[in-house]
Amino acid sequence: MIIYGIPTQRNLRLENVFEKVKEIINYVRGRGDEALIELTKKFDKVSIDSVVLDIDQLKRCCRDLDQAITKSINKVFSFLWRFHEKTLPRNMVFEIDGVILGYIWRSVESVGVYVPGGRKSYPSSLMMCGIPAKVAGVEKLYVASPPLLNGCVNPAVAYISLELGVEEVYRVGGAQAIAALAYGTETVKKVAKIVGPGNIYVQAAKFLVQDVVSIDGVEGPTELVVVADESADPHLVALDMMSQAEHGVEALVVLLTTSNDLANKVSQILGNDKDHVYYITTVKSIDEAIELVNKLAPEHLSLHISSYEKYIDKVVNVGAISIKNEAPALIDYIGPNHVLPTNSWAKSRGALSVYDFLKPISIVMNSSSIDRELLDSVISLARYEGFEIHSRSIGVRYGYRHGD
Amino acid sequence: MIIYGIPTQRNLRLENVFEKVKEIINYVRGRGDEALIELTKKFDKVSIDSVVLDIDQLKRCCRDLDQAITKSINKVFSFLWRFHEKTLPRNMVFEIDGVILGYIWRSVESVGVYVPGGRKSYPSSLMMCGIPAKVAGVEKLYVASPPLLNGCVNPAVAYISLELGVEEVYRVGGAQAIAALAYGTETVKKVAKIVGPGNIYVQAAKFLVQDVVSIDGVEGPTELVVVADESADPHLVALDMMSQAEHGVEALVVLLTTSNDLANKVSQILGNDKDHVYYITTVKSIDEAIELVNKLAPEHLSLHISSYEKYIDKVVNVGAISIKNEAPALIDYIGPNHVLPTNSWAKSRGALSVYDFLKPISIVMNSSSIDRELLDSVISLARYEGFEIHSRSIGVRYGYRHGD
Numbered sequence: 001m002i003i004y005g006i007p008t009q010r011n012l013r014l015e016n017v018f019e020k021v022k023e024i025i026n027y028v029r030g031r032g033d034e035a036l037i038e039l040t041k042k043f044d045k046v047s048i049d050s051v052v053l054d055i056d057q058l059k060r061c062c063r064d065l066d067q068a069i070t071k072s073i074n075k076v077f078s079f080l081w082r083f084h085e086k087t088l089p090r091n092m093v094f095e096i097d098g099v100i101l102g103y104i105w106r107s108v109e110s111v112g113v114y115v116p117g118g119r120k121s122y123p124s125s126l127m128m129c130g131i132p133a134k135v136a137g138v139e140k141l142y143v144a145s146p147p148l149l150n151g152c153v154n155p156a157v158a159y160i161s162l163e164l165g166v167e168e169v170y171r172v173g174g175a176q177a178i179a180a181l182a183y184g185t186e187t188v189k190k191v192a193k194i195v196g197p198g199n200i201y202v203q204a205a206k207f208l209v210q211d212v213v214s215i216d217g218v219e220g221p222t223e224l225v226v227v228a229d230e231s232a233d234p235h236l237v238a239l240d241m242m243s244q245a246e247h248g249v250e251a252l253v254v255l256l257t258t259s260n261d262l263a264n265k266v267s268q269i270l271g272n273d274k275d276h277v278y279y280i281t282t283v284k285s286i287d288e289a290i291e292l293v294n295k296l297a298p299e300h301l302s303l304h305i306s307s308y309e310k311y312i313d314k315v316v317n318v319g320a321i322s323i324k325n326e327a328p329a330l331i332d333y334i335g336p337n338h339v340l341p342t343n344s345w346a347k348s349r350g351a352l353s354v355y356d357f358l359k360p361i362s363i364v365m366n367s368s369s370i371d372r373e374l375l376d377s378v379i380s381l382a383r384y385e386g387f388e389i390h391s392r393s394i395g396v397r398y399g400y401r402h403g404d
Numbered sequence: 405m406i407i408y409g410i411p412t413q414r415n416l417r418l419e420n421v422f423e424k425v426k427e428i429i430n431y432v433r434g435r436g437d438e439a440l441i442e443l444t445k446k447f448d449k450v451s452i453d454s455v456v457l458d459i460d461q462l463k464r465c466c467r468d469l470d471q472a473i474t475k476s477i478n479k480v481f482s483f484l485w486r487f488h489e490k491t492l493p494r495n496m497v498f499e500i501d502g503v504i505l506g507y508i509w510r511s512v513e514s515v516g517v518y519v520p521g522g523r524k525s526y527p528s529s530l531m532m533c534g535i536p537a538k539v540a541g542v543e544k545l546y547v548a549s550p551p552l553l554n555g556c557v558n559p560a561v562a563y564i565s566l567e568l569g570v571e572e573v574y575r576v577g578g579a580q581a582i583a584a585l586a587y588g589t590e591t592v593k594k595v596a597k598i599v600g601p602g603n604i605y606v607q608a609a610k611f612l613v614q615d616v617v618s619i620d621g622v623e624g625p626t627e628l629v630v631v632a633d634e635s636a637d638p639h640l641v642a643l644d645m646m647s648q649a650e651h652g653v654e655a656l657v658v659l660l661t662t663s664n665d666l667a668n669k670v671s672q673i674l675g676n677d678k679d680h681v682y683y684i685t686t687v688k689s690i691d692e693a694i695e696l697v698n699k700l701a702p703e704h705l706s707l708h709i710s711s712y713e714k715y716i717d718k719v720v721n722v723g724a725i726s727i728k729n730e731a732p733a734l735i736d737y738i739g740p741n742h743v744l745p746t747n748s749w750a751k752s753r754g755a756l757s758v759y760d761f762l763k764p765i766s767i768v769m770n771s772s773s774i775d776r777e778l779l780d781s782v783i784s785l786a787r788y789e790g791f792e793i794h795s796r797s798i799g800v801r802y803g804y805r806h807g808d
Contacts, residue, residue, distance in 0.1 A: 012615075014615060015615070066788075068784060069784065069785070069788050071781070072780070072781035072782075072784040072785045072788070073781075073785065075777055075778055075781035076778070076781050076782060076785060079500060079501055079503075079778055082500055083498065083500055083505065083506075086496065086498050086500075087496050087506075087507065089493065092490065092491050094487065094490050096483060096486055096487055096490075097483055099483075099738060101487065101738065101739070101740055102487075102491075102740065103491065103740065103754070103755065103757065104716075104725075105754075106719075106720045106721075106754075107720075108751070108752045109698075109701075109720065109721055109751040109752065110751075120789075120790055121789070122789055123785075123788075123789070124785060124789060156788065192751040192752040193752045207614070207615065210611070210614065211416075211418060211419070211611065213752075214749070214752035214753060236797075236800070236801075239793070239796065239797045239800065240797055242793050242797075243791070243793040243794045243796070243797040245793075246791055246792070246793045246794060294513075297513075308769075312508075315510075315765075316510045316511075316513065317510075317513055318765060319765065319766065320765060320766035320767065320768075321508075321765060321766070321767045321768075321769075322767075322768050322769070323767075323768070323769035323770065325769070325770065325771070325772065325801060326768045326769055326770075326771055326801070327794075327797040327798045327801060328797075329786065329791070329793075329794035329795075329797045329798050330768050330771070330782065330798050331766055331768055332786070332791070332794060333782040333785055333786060333798075334503060334505065334768070334778070334782060335505070335766055335768075336505055336506065336507065336766050337766050338766075340766065341763075345618070346763070346765075347512070347513040347514075347596040348512045348513065348596040348597045348617075348618035348763065349618060349763055350507070350509075350510070350762075350763030350764040350765055350766075351507065351763075351764050351765065351766040353507065353764050355759055355764065358754075359745075359750070359752065359753055359754030359755075360754040360755050360757050360759065361719075361722060361723065361724060361725060361750075361754055361755065362723065362724035362725070362735055362739055362740050362741050362742075362744065362754075362755040363724065363725045363726075363727075364724075364725075364726050364727070364730045364734050364735055364738070364739075365712075365725075365726070365727035365729070365730055366727065366729065366730075367729070367730055367734070368729065373479055374479055374480070374483055374738070376476070377475070377476035377477075377479035377480050378476075378480060378734065378737040378738060380472060380473065380476040381473070381476045381477065381480060381527075381528060381737055382733065382736070382737060384470075384473050384476070384527075384560065385524070385525070385526055385527070385528060386524055387647070387650055387733070387736070388650070389643070389646050389647040389649075389650045389733075390647045390650060390731075390733035390736060391733075392643065392647070393640075393643045393644055393646075393647040393731040393732075393733045394731045394733050394734050394737075396640070396643065397640075397729060397730070397731060
């Protein structure tokens with residue numbers, strides 16, 4: 001279905017499921033593994049007798065994985081690993097005005113990756129979350145994903161978990177998996193940060209456990225805005241829009257174009273697709289289109305325009321950009337990341353990266369040659385704020401007596 | 405008061421004030437500026453007729469600021485600005501296996517800084533939040549801080565706001581200020597991210613508005629662990645502990661030392677301070693002390709040991725480190741930041757930095773020379789995940805026909 005117009009900003013409305021999710025969280029907090037096993041029977045229709053899959057079990061789970069898929073995973077895994085390695089920050093310790101100070105980077109203590117799954121599974125998401133985490137140096141990585149009928153997680157998820165060197169995999173999904181990672185159970189380890197995509201129950205659970213654990217943000221259904229001019233190929237534009245719609249009926253797919261002709265042609269191609277909604281709008285200029293993009297702050301932006309170099313600096317609020325000759329779908333596999341902000345979160349957040357698994361620690365040292373005027377300013381500011389002992393503890397190191 | 409032992413991990417227990425804070429948030433959402441004016445009368449005992457302070461009003465507010473303080477602020481401001489400039493990341497766009505991809509950094513769209521205040525105010529906090537934000541390129545910066553009796557915010561806060569080039573200052577404090585920044589009112593602009601310290605009501609409000617706005621985290625009362633060996637000066641150790649206790653009775657102050665003699669001497673000095681609690685514990689080795697530090701994950705760590713180089717790599721979970729000859733209090737003014745994780749959040753978060761005001765946008769382009777094996781792997785992985793149109797939209801760009 002085609003809608004001629006611009007969609008309004010979307011809200012995940014997590015609060016619609018808060019009550020149900022709170023119940024699940026409390027149940028897991030109260031009854032631990034027993035609750036996980038019971039809820040897995042209830043929601044996933046799978047009977048498991050334990051939650052943890054150890055290394056031997058994981059090896060068995062990926063025994064039947066097609067060799068061609070293993071090879072594909074290895075290729076993509078290596079590509080992403082090399083990319084993330086290149087983005088690692090160095091420690092930043094400088095001397096300024098005689099003070100030696102800066103940040104030293106340390107990795108997040110422990111991370112739980114949620115991988116949606118069951119019959120349809122997304123091993124690529126595990127690479128998107130797990131690889132930057134491991135490259136950032138996270139020592140303790142855990143994975144949670146719903147079980148198949150045979151008690152395994154998806155074979156590709158099992159295989160990637162082994163490649164990542166995770167500590168353990170938990171065969172449990174939904175809000176109950178998030179509760180287990182946030183609070184721990186008899187067998188599930190409590191982690192410092194939870195990341196990964198998932199349905200509204202998973203996202204609501206992530207939102208609700210933020211009092212005890214960090215999260216990467218809450219992610220909703222995928223979003224794509226295509227900005228196109230008369231140079232665009234209508235078939236390619238339509239294909240990109242359909243590929244994003246492939247994620248499900250909730251996907252938001254928008255075309256903003258300066259060309260009436262293109263709008264008509266794309267509309268003709270997409271008109272046959274009764275399963276999805278596509279928004280198409282003509283705009284006066286590419287500048288107007290970019291302005292709309294920055295307001296909407298979509299997850300994906302695809303630029304089908306002849307001179308993208310002129311406009312890319314004006315793009316501020318999006319999760320990912322693909323340029324004309326690249327498919328937005330490419331970002332889903334070789335990213336650099338497909339874990340991206342949706343629902344206007346691109347105004348304040350970006351793609352998942354090694355920076356989500358690193359923390360800068362403030363450090364100050366060896367400042368014996370500190371600029372005296374700076375030192376006096378610090379002391380005077382501390383006193384202005386009423387921190388007399390602060391000022392004394394600083395001054396005494398430089399021979400200032402109390403009262404100086 | 406001295407307690408011989410190790411404190412247990414602390415929890416902010418924001419939920420204790422959730423009900424009260426939710427009431428305030430809903431009141432502000434419903435009645436806007438009227439609610440802000442009414443709540444300011446109620447909580448701050450100040451009558452204001454409007455919420456916004458414009459540039460002219462700010463100039464009047466800092467007219468009486470002591471010239472020596474202005475000079476001190478300028479000095480510290482310039483120091484912090486130069487530091488943060490050095491830490492800015494560059495865009496990271498690389499060619500790997502023939503694919504050109506990476507991150508381009510964009511700043512957060514708009515930021516609201518909360519500055520605690522009233523009679524006792526902390527202009528240093530505004531520098532700690534506002535300077536990295538502006539250096540990161542945030543265009544729209546807003547400040548909220550409670551008013552004085554004359555309707556101004558603290559004069560130093562007004563002065564720094566002008567130096568930062570903020571858009572507006574809102575003379576409103578507490579949970580009501582956070583609600584206003586998160587949802588907007590007739591005169592208060594809705595922002596994309598809220599940062600800054602504040603009391604438990606402010607932090608609970610920040611926690612509760614995370615469904616519509618990003619936050620820097622929730623910060624609690626300050627924490628310091630001093631790790632010291634026999635080489636430490638007991639007077640300096642005690643002074644550092646007292647300076648941290650100066651923040652209030654809720655400050656957590658701990659000494660871990662390998663020296664019984666030092667423990668006794670520090671205990672003697674601090675024994676006279678009846679207003680604060682100090683924890684003192686002897687440990688077998690510095691390694692044991694560092695292990696305890698990583699478990700406790702305190703805001704500040706001060707190393708009063710002879711060979712810190714040997715141990716610094718083992719320190720993982722802290723917000724800030726000061727080495728022997730530097731006071732932890734120095735971090736409060738020339739940081740690089742004193743907005744730091746407390747309550748064990750140092751396991752997953754670091755110091756506030758330019759990275760809190762920047763977002764990496766994923767970008768893919770010009771990959772015509774993509775390694776064919778990688779391309780085939782991506783296509784095979786997309787198909788394995790059931791994304792047929794994804795694979796087609798990628799392959800068609802490289803001459804693959806549907807079914808290839």
